Amino acid sequence: MMAQQVHQEKDRLDLAPKKFVMWLFVFASFMIFAALTSGFIVYAGGHGHALNLRLPDIFIYSTSVIVLSSLTMFMASRSAKRLEFDRQRLFLWLTVALGILFFVLQVYGWYILTYKMGIYFVNPNASQSFIYVFTGVHLLHIVAGIMVLLSALYISYRNRPQAINLYRMEIASIFWHFLDIMWIYLYVFLLLNQN
Amino acid sequence: MSSTLAVHGHGAEHHDHGHEHHHHDTFITKYVFSQDHKMIAKQFLITGITMAVIAMILSLLFRIQLAYPDKSFPLLETLLGRFAPGGRLDPEFYLSLVTIHGTIMVFFVLTAGLSGTFSNLLIPLQCGSRDMASPFVNMLSYWFFLTASVIMLASFFVQKGPAGAGWTIYPPLSALPKAMKGSDLGMTLWLISMVCFIGSSLMGGINYVSTVLNMRTKGMDLWKMPLTVWAFFLTAILGILSFPVLVAGVVLLIFDRSFGTSFYLSDIVLAGKVMPFSGGSPILFQHLFWFLGHPEVYIVIMPAMGIASEVIAVNSRKPIFGYHAMVYSLIGITTLSFIVWGHHMFVTGMNPFLGGVFMITTLIIAVPSAVKTFNWLATIWRGNIRFTPAMLFAIGMVSFFISGGVTGIWLGNSALDINLHDTYFVVAHFHLVMGSAAIFGMLAGVYHWYPKLFAGRLMDEKLGYLHFWITFICAYLVFFPMHFMGLDGVPRRYYEMTAFPSFNKWMSVNILITWSAITAGLAQVAFLYNFFSSIWFGKRATQNPWNANTLEWTAPIEHMHGNWPGEIPTVYRWPYDYSKPGHDADFIPQTVPLSETMSSNLPHDFEDNPAGLEQYNAWVKAHKANEAVK
Structure with a gap:
């Protein structure tokens, strides 16, 4: 009976499958962006409608912000592994703050696009509408990402077992780094298609 | 808190008692918000059956219209009200019926009902795991599915009726709310419902893949998995890769409908008024849709293939012929299914060279499909066959897959398709190869694993035989004549054939088809009675009623958490x-x-x-x- 209990404990604490769920979710979400960018290529290629604009500089700033947030996320994970929980929380808070800043900068980017450059979402050249779709769908993911970060923070304040803490941190890192890489992909994609 | 965890917790406290005494489930946690994969499987199955019955009734309604286009049935007006003024179906409601029948059957019955039921039931039981990777996400998957079903059906209760642009919802028809009744609120509800549905499908699929890869019992390496699990696993991968693409397509469609963008719209004149849209491409939607849509037909058929493989091997008392070939052909189908979507678009003005490429990839799919077919036949060959109802349905699945698959080779040909596109030939093809075949696979699964679904009860055999023979014969009577109509050029989705003198000669055939469909529909009553009464009154089965080898039959008859x-x-x-x-x-x-x-x-x-x-x-x-x- 004892062995059985031990066995079941192992069943219960096996978090690997749950982590794998996160990876699969990342794949699924990647497919949305792959589909949208492929849609862009089909649209732009078939109609000779290129973007025909210079992307506002604000996107360079937002890109650096989200790259920086990946760095703080990494620092948070490392601190968690080294049992430095105060530093872990600090870096997590920083990541959340940078995430929110990224969100604000992206929305400011929309403001510049519409009010300064006259490039609207409702647009006979749908290539330009695609900018809003890419950034908008990505921002939706950012909102979800911030919630995942906050849940990792919550766990770290609740003094849960270290295994759970690390698991939550890993889930948050996988997702947050994915969002970072996804934005870089989208940004480079848009830059390459500017003309 | 997961109820699975709760059981383990109790087990630690008093370990003298057997495991099975530790449930402290309330009605809510056991039957409603259950996180147990077996209960979720039953929820999917019963919801799926309900949706199937509804979709079948819809099909009978439009079959009546096709057989008796000029007759009025006062009863229809009583039942449907403004959708059937004067006892004749409203033409736009006819289109809605076709649309919702297709949507429900493809997505709600043969995707969620089939994968949702059997992946949930069999992956943990046949791989040897306590439950899914994430039971909570698994539960969410069901509730998203139910929400999607309710929203889809709710569209029958809005003023202008449900969506009417066909299950493929091509723009511009679907993108212009004023274009017809079925493009209005009904279409919006369709889109909302599908977004929920995709969420459900992804949550389910992610769980299935993670469970298969991470939670197999000791000794269960990939090459010891039953073909059912292989099929569910690859189906889930297909879903994870293709459903997000539909999300992208649907999001852009929503923007076109409700925000005024021009992704899919260009040069539209609606009711004499020039619309402001310009520069969009409806072909773009077709690319995005069929990049999901084609893998989707394999999402529908592959679980049925897996179930048929297992049921045929068990009831032929022979090893499955070519186990490795079966797995590799499933993998081949999975891979190829992503590079054939263009064969749905041969007549969109596609570059003929590109059409040739899609034609070749399409025809290559015939190879793994044929490998599977020959292997099933070789498994049955000289087997010690037990004709249980499940076995009959599995053989029926093979039969439909062959007769429907052969016409796929015609349709996959980009030159022949110019003639056959959008005719009844296509309707006949896919109703046999993925409609009837997948339904028969699903029914085979229901009859075979009924003792696992409902704690050791069996369904009645005699009713099963009755159900099989009537359904099998009538399905052929319904769909086989449609090939000839299609070859003659009769287009699908037309409201009344009498409006076209050249189609008048098909009236008698339409009447035959309709009466066969009604008979097949009546046969389902035998199934429904059998299914629901057996839950309480079915014969008791032994632990391993079919003398099968797989792991699920070593689990106790009575359900328990942790299996x-x-x-x-x-x-x-x-x-x-x-x-x-x-x-x-x-x-x-x-x-x-x-x-x-x-x-x-x-x-x-x-x-x-x-x-x-x-x-x-x-x-x-x-x-x-x-x-x-x-």
């Missing part, structure tokens, strides 16, 4: 050791070690096990010596 009391059984062999020469019984469950079956072992059982091979050789030598003495 097995105590340790999960270890697996020692593949699941198809039926009628192995030298063994006294005609089946050897996966849990029986080779050391207990010395008389039936073969050298290839020890391929990567030199110690075992040595023992085997020693045993053979000793055995021969004994024979010599005799």
